[in-house]
Each structure stands twice: as structure tokens, then as C-alpha cells.
Amino acid sequence: MPERVTVTVNGARVDVACGSTVAVAMILAGQPCRASVNGESRGPLCAMGICFECCVAINGVPHRRSCQVFCENGMEVRTDG
Amino acid sequence: MAKFDRARFDVLVIGGGPAGLAAASRAGQHGATVGIVDDNPKLGGQIWRATCEQEHPQTARWSEQLRRANVTVFAGTRVLHQIEPGVLLAEQMQSAHELRYDKLVLATGARERFLPFPGWTLPNVFGAGGLQAMVKCGLPVIGKRVLVAGSGPLLLAVAAYLRNCGARILMICEQTSARALAQFGLSLWREPAKLAQAFRLKKDLAGIPFATRSWPVEAHGSEALESVAISRGGKGEAIACDYLACGFHLIPNTELAALLGCTIENGYVSVSDLQETSVPGVFCAGEPTGIGGVELALIEGQIAGLVAAGQIADARQLSRQRRKALCFARGLEQTFKLNPELQKLAKAETIVCRCEDVTYSRLRPYHSWTAAKLQTRCGMGACQGRVCGPATQFLFKWNPDSVRPPIFPARVESLALRATAATNS
Numbered sequence A: 001m002p003e004r005v006t007v008t009v010n011g012a013r014v015d016v017a018c019g020s021t022v023a024v025a026m027i028l029a030g031q032p033c034r035a036s037v038n039g040e041s042r043g044p045l046c047a048m049g050i051c052f053e054c055c056v057a058i059n060g061v062p063h064r065r066s067c068q069v070f071c072e073n074g075m076e077v078r079t080d081g
Numbered sequence B: 001m002a003k004f005d006r007a008r009f010d011v012l013v014i015g016g017g018p019a020g021l022a023a024a025s026r027a028g029q030h031g032a033t034v035g036i037v038d039d040n041p042k043l044g045g046q047i048w049r050a051t052c053e054q055e056h057p058q059t060a061r062w063s064e065q066l067r068r069a070n071v072t073v074f075a076g077t078r079v080l081h082q083i084e085p086g087v088l089l090a091e092q093m094q095s096a097h098e099l100r101y102d103k104l105v106l107a108t109g110a111r112e113r114f115l116p117f118p119g120w121t122l123p124n125v126f127g128a129g130g131l132q133a134m135v136k137c138g139l140p141v142i143g144k145r146v147l148v149a150g151s152g153p154l155l156l157a158v159a160a161y162l163r164n165c166g167a168r169i170l171m172i173c174e175q176t177s178a179r180a181l182a183q184f185g186l187s188l189w190r191e192p193a194k195l196a197q198a199f200r201l202k203k204d205l206a207g208i209p210f211a212t213r214s215w216p217v218e219a220h221g222s223e224a225l226e227s228v229a230i231s232r233g234g235k236g237e238a239i240a241c242d243y244l245a246c247g248f249h250l251i252p253n254t255e256l257a258a259l260l261g262c263t264i265e266n267g268y269v270s271v272s273d274l275q276e277t278s279v280p281g282v283f284c285a286g287e288p289t290g291i292g293g294v295e296l297a298l299i300e301g302q303i304a305g306l307v308a309a310g311q312i313a314d315a316r317q318l319s320r321q322r323r324k325a326l327c328f329a330r331g332l333e334q335t336f337k338l339n340p341e342l343q344k345l346a347k348a349e350t351i352v353c354r355c356e357d358v359t360y361s362r363l364r365p366y367h368s369w370t371a372a373k374l375q376t377r378c379g380m381g382a383c384q385g386r387v388c389g390p391a392t393q394f395l396f397k398w399n400p401d402s403v404r405p406p407i408f409p410a411r412v413e414s415l416a417l418r419a420t421a422a423t424n425s
């Protein structure tokens, strides 16, 4: 069994495999990553750092590309925007 | 506290995929001081992306060579800007770097091409390589119903990978025709290695419906994806699914090459048979010179690394292999050319620019990308047109305009740190 890490997404605890990106935690939490200019919910598209649809706030820092950041125990993640 | 570092290399390589790894290790073997930079937190590029559990065995093999050659690795680091010729600015999460070089190898790879259709902005509509990358990064897909669609050999690789991870692949929709594929299949006979690869995949893909001249017409769902309407050889069909993995072949990442002033022709960086660009001392290898797959990337990377380290005779020994692999690349381009019918997928209210929510009907009146950008903010968002640029090029035949630095949105302090460091020195 691979090790697990726990983060919070919009306040709720999410348990993911060690080495998962924050984008994965957002999908598992069933939460959108960001709200678009017109308020639509958006989630990851490219998973390689180019589309910026996966931007979230991580530990209070906004606009972080969640597909490029690994989950760490205790990380606080929030939907961006 | 954010910090600012300086470093200098005989050969600096941008991109840690197959091409970059090959270039850095070959240059390093010949005594050059070498640095390699990649935006991803781990080396390997697209095809050798690490999974949660482990590094890809190929990445491990090349990384060992990098260690032996004392190559400095900057992972999780993206190059933003050319400060002056021979000096690049890069940023990490907590720091900025000024990287000086004698010779530069650009191995920046490719990204997927996305085409707008109604509903493509719904959560759980991914790129094809995008969903594969998410799964490698920990997303479980056991029992998930996945529709794979778009164009290119990547669709097959993705479907095989996802199925091996436990997903139920409902169908693969390929936009090109069965005839174009058959012609390509015939040409594979001249490429025994590719043929073996195709056969291996065929076993992995047994039983999955493969539909040609087929594409998604609309994705439906209230909060996230629930089903996809497809056109299958001209007939409509609805498919209920959890994830749509959809990408229309690949687009080279040429932004950095363009910023440095390298000549770009028909969307690709022009290179000599020694991988030299039009800018002296700057080489380019892998997907930016033409979408040719991993074998060509490895050959080009080795040539670029050897020539950058002054080993021209060794590099020339790879010429024949390079020419053969190039033929395959040309075949790919012909086979997966986009069907003009796909231009009709975007409807008036379909969002084309996802960063700024600009719809098709707002873009339609303009005659150029530049005019549309100024008037609608299309392409002015965070992705800087990496998604909507290739889409509008296909939809409206607009040409991309010149690249402006920084080539990725930079943290303000990276630029400020560099300014402070410059005043202090």
C-alpha cells in the first residue's frame, strides 16, 4: 500500500496517494479549481502547466497551478478566484 | 524569503524530456559544464513522466548519466525571459535564477492542441495526454468510464495506459479517415521499431471500438461532465461517461525559440542537420523542430548535445538515423491533418479563449489575432494564448503575433529580484 497524505480542500479533508498533485486532490474532492471570468467552474485540462485552468490558492497563495504542485500533509487548498 | 542566484554553463539545456536529457548527457560526457532546466517538478518530459510511485526507468537511466557527467539539474524551474543575449531568467517557487550560457539547447517539447466545442470547458473534460498525466500523478481511474477522442497516435497510447490502470475505455474517436490511417500503416513497414510498438498497443487495445472520422460534438453536464454527443462517421450518438480525454495531436512549444529570435517556419523551429537554429550558438531538438515522437527526439537531442560540446564528427554519425526518423515525422503530419469539418464544432456561444471567457461570436468579426486580442482580450490571459492561439489559427486562419516576455506569467518579485541584483553588482 503506498503511503497517503492528507490535505484540506475548501476546508474538507482529502486523502491522496503520496506523490499526487494538488490537481488530483481537487478532482477527488469533487471541487472545481477556479471560477472563470463569467463565474463558470473550471478544472484541470492539460495537466502539464500550460493552460492555467487548474489554478488554486495553496496555503493562502493564490493562482498556483495545482497540476505542478505535489500534495504535502496539512496543505490548505482553496478554489481560486 | 525569496532569493536570487546566478550560474554559468558551457551548455545550458531547456527541457528535461527525451531530447533534453539526451542533449545534456551527451554534452556532459565530453567535459562541458552543463545545466538542464525543466518546469516540471521531475525530469522525463511528457512520455517519461514519473508516476506517484516511481521515476520512469528511462528517466532513471538518463539521470544516472547526468549524475556521472556532473550536470546541474534545475527541476520545477521555468525559463521566463531573455535578459540579454546569453543570459536567461528562470524562476522556481521560492527563487529566481540568472542562467548564463555559451551554447543553448532548446528542447521545450510539445503540448496538445485543443479545439473548442460546446461543453469543452466543463470540469472532467481533459486533454488526452492531460488525463494520462493526471493518472500518473495519482488520479485513480479504476472502473471509470472514459471516452478518448481527438487525433493522433497519442490517443492510442493514452487509451492503452488508462485501460491498464483499470479504466473502462468506451471508444476511441479519431478525426482522421480510415484511408489516411491505412496509408500511414503501410509506411510503418519501413520502420520496424514503430511497427512493433503499434502491435504491442494493438494487444492492449483489443476490444475497444475505434471510430474514424469521428469527434465530440458537445459535452453535457450540470456541474461536471456527464455525457458526450459524438459524430461517428457522420451519425450522431450519445455516450454517458465520467471523463473525456480529448486532444487533437500536438503543437510544438516554440515560444522561447521565437523570443530568442530563431527563425520559425510553418510553426516549427528551423534547424540545420546539426540542429543549429538561425541564432548562432542556439540549438533546438525534439518536438519544436517537428512532431516526430520519442525516437527522433532522442537522436536530435544527442546531435545537439554533441555539437554544442564541439563533437561534430560524432554527431554526424547519427545523420542517417535522423533522416529515417524524419520520414516518419512527415508521415504523421500528413496522416493526422485536421478535417475542416471540425471548424464547425464551435457554435456562436462556445468559449474559445478559456482564460478570458471570449466566445466564438465575439471573435468572428476580426481579421487578425492581433486585432482580436486588443478588442476582446482573447489570448491575453494567463496561458498567453497557448490554448486559444492554435485553436484560432485553425478556426480563423489567424497567424500568431510576435512573442513578448515573460513567456509565462512571472511572479513580480522574480523580475524585481533580478533588478535589485543588477543594481548591487
Ligand SMILES: Cc1cc2nc3c(=O)[nH]c(=O)nc-3n(C[C@H](O)[C@H](O)[C@H](O)COP(=O)(O)OP(=O)(O)OC[C@H]3O[C@@H](n4cnc5c(N)ncnc54)[C@H](O)[C@@H]3O)c2cc1C
Residues within 6 Å of the ligand: A048, B014, B015, B016, B017, B018, B019, B020, B037, B038, B039, B040, B044, B045, B046, B047, B048, B077, B078, B079, B080, B107, B108, B109, B110, B111, B112, B128, B129, B130, B132, B133, B154, B157, B158, B250, B253, B256, B285, B286, B287, B288, B292, B293, B294, B295, B297
Ligand atoms: C501531454 C503529452 C503526453 C504524451 N504522451 C506520450 C506517450 O504516452 N507516448 C508517446 O509515445 N508519446 C507521448 N507524447 C509525445 C511526446 O511528447 C514525445 O514523443 C516526446 O516526449 C518528445 O520529447 P521532447 O524531449 O521533444 O519533449 P517533451 O517530452 O515534451 O519535453 C519538453 C520539456 O520541456 C519543458 N519546458 C518547456 N518549456 C519550458 C520552459 N520555458 N522552461 C522550463 N521547462 C520548459 C517541459 O516542461 C517538458 O518537460 C506525449 C505528448 C504530450 C504533449
Ligand code: FES
Residues within 6 Å of the ligand: A023, A043, A044, A045, A046, A047, A048, A049, A050, A051, A052, A053, A054, A055, A065, A066, A067, A068
Ligand atoms: S491543468 Fe493546465 S496548467 Fe494545470
